[in-house]
Amino acid sequence: MQELSLGIVGAGIMGKMVGLLALKRGHRVSYFDNNPMLFDGTQDKTIPCSLVAAGMLSPFCELEKADLIISRLGEESLPLWEEISRDLSRSFYFQKKGGIVVSHPEDKNEVFNLKRKLKQHNLEYVYEEIPKTKLDSFEPDLSFNFKEALYFPNEGHVDPLSFHKAFVEKIIPQCTSSHFETEVLNIKPYKIETTKGHHSFDYVIDCRGLETKKDLDSLRGVRGEVIKVQAQGIKISRPVRLMHPRYQIYVVPRPMNSYLIGATTIESEDFSPVSVRSALELLSAFYSLNSSFSEARILEMNVQCRPAFTNNNPKIIFNKEGGLIRVNGLYRHGYLTSPKLAEILLNKMNDTSGNNSSFSECCFWEDL
Numbered sequence: 001m002q003e004l005s006l007g008i009v010g011a012g013i014m015g016k017m018v019g020l021l022a023l024k025r026g027h028r029v030s031y032f033d034n035n036p037m038l039f040d041g042t043q044d045k046t047i048p049c050s051l052v053a054a055g056m057l058s059p060f061c062e063l064e065k066a067d068l069i070i071s072r073l074g075e076e077s078l079p080l081w082e083e084i085s086r087d088l089s090r091s092f093y094f095q096k097k098g099g100i101v102v103s104h105p106e107d108k109n110e111v112f113n114l115k116r117k118l119k120q121h122n123l124e125y126v127y128e129e130i131p132k133t134k135l136d137s138f139e140p141d142l143s144f145n146f147k148e149a150l151y152f153p154n155e156g157h158v159d160p161l162s163f164h165k166a167f168v169e170k171i172i173p174q175c176t177s178s179h180f181e182t183e184v185l186n187i188k189p190y191k192i193e194t195t196k197g198h199h200s201f202d203y204v205i206d207c208r209g210l211e212t213k214k215d216l217d218s219l220r221g222v223r224g225e226v227i228k229v230q231a232q233g234i235k236i237s238r239p240v241r242l243m244h245p246r247y248q249i250y251v252v253p254r255p256m257n258s259y260l261i262g263a264t265t266i267e268s269e270d271f272s273p274v275s276v277r278s279a280l281e282l283l284s285a286f287y288s289l290n291s292s293f294s295e296a297r298i299l300e301m302n303v304q305c306r307p308a309f310t311n312n313n314p315k316i317i318f319n320k321e322g323g324l325i326r327v328n329g330l331y332r333h334g335y336l337t338s339p340k341l342a343e344i345l346l347n348k349m350n351d352t353s354g355n356n357s358s359f360s361e362c363c364f365w366e367d368l
């Protein structure tokens with residue numbers, strides 16, 4: 001295989017995945033990102049989308065709203081995540097214990113709708129209906145308020161911040177060069193122009209997320225809000241989705257008894273702080289899982305806008321003449337789908353014909 005030099009613009013989850021898998025194939029990787037290398041939330045800068053994310057890897061639960069392609073990409077990404085977690089340090093928090101879906105009795109229809117969607121795709125085998133006794137052995141702190149649940153054994157979750165730290169520790173030293181706190185001004189086939197100079201590569205990979213809007217006008221931002229809490233004396237070890245007709249929340253376990261509560265998908269490119277309404281909805285739904293959560297402490301509230309195309313599915317766009325690839329529109333599914341997207345991108349990097357492609361629905365060849 002030919003060893004290529006890759007200039008990756010954007011070290012969010014997509015850029016990180018491309019670089020990580022490219023290094024494994026023997027390519028030379030250089031990074032460019034306008035954020036600091038070790039972004040840990042203490043800097044006076046907006047927390048990037050990849051670090052605000054909940055980190056759920058839910059190929060099946062997401063089918064409630066997403067297309068089948070997301071589920072397929074997610075399903076094929078899970079074994080790649082397992083491999084990545086073996087390669088990275090043990091401090092990377094990756095769990096594959098499955099996910100739980102519950103509803104209060106009056107909202108049972110929402111669970112029924114999810115089951116109906118899965119049936120439409122012949123995916124009834126991906127979940128198990130578990131009674132209170134089994135829920136009690138899985139997640140005892142949930143069984144007090146819920147008599148039954150759906151259990152999805154082949155789902156997982158990661159802690160984005162621990163992935164970011166492990167990446168900086170293990171992967172960045174393997175790169176040819178890394179240019180953090182460096183704004184990229186211009187991207188062209190084979191060329192990157194930054195505030196500090198010009199660079200040439202065999203391929204430029206554009207992973208700038210929503211910032212690529214200047215070059216891809218069909219991209220839009222979809223606001224999401226999350227609240228991080230810490231709770232003592234109560235434990236949930238799998239991501240839990242509470243189905244509700246208006247606000248469906250998820251609670252994702254994080255290291256050190258902390259949890260990320262999220263849900264909102266608001267059609268607006270609004271980066272202003274979390275609204276009172278969203279905070280009330282997220283926290284009251286969280287409290288309804290188990291009233292002992294009332295004593296949890298709020299650690300952070302964050303907002304970001306997810307990069308999305310009109311159909312909410314990702315695109316890998318290859319320049320017809322080579323030298324530039326853009327990958328974007330990861331929407332709610334950056335962690336879920338990026339390993340497989342990176343693999344597809346690298347497999348097709350030198351194939352400008354577009355023939356014989358699996359996942360062809362997310363690959364496009366254009367004049368960039």
Ligand SMILES: Cc1cc2nc3c(=O)[nH]c(=O)nc-3n(C[C@H](O)[C@H](O)[C@H](O)COP(=O)(O)OP(=O)(O)OC[C@H]3O[C@@H](n4cnc5c(N)ncnc54)[C@H](O)[C@@H]3O)c2cc1C
Nearest residue numbers: 010012014034050054055056184209211224333334335336
């Ligand atoms: C509230 C919320 C919850 C989410 N939960 C989940 C979840 O549970 N599971 C899941 O799979 N996904 C989730 N997501 C979605 C996920 O976060 C996104 O899909 C993902 O972050 C998109 O990744 P990206 O790498 O394409 O873009 P980004 O994460 O936006 O990364 C782009 C990078 O490019 C850099 N950049 C941009 N412009 C320039 C420039 N000119 N010069 C240099 N650098 C530049 C930025 O600094 C940034 O580091 C969630 C998102 C939100 C907002």
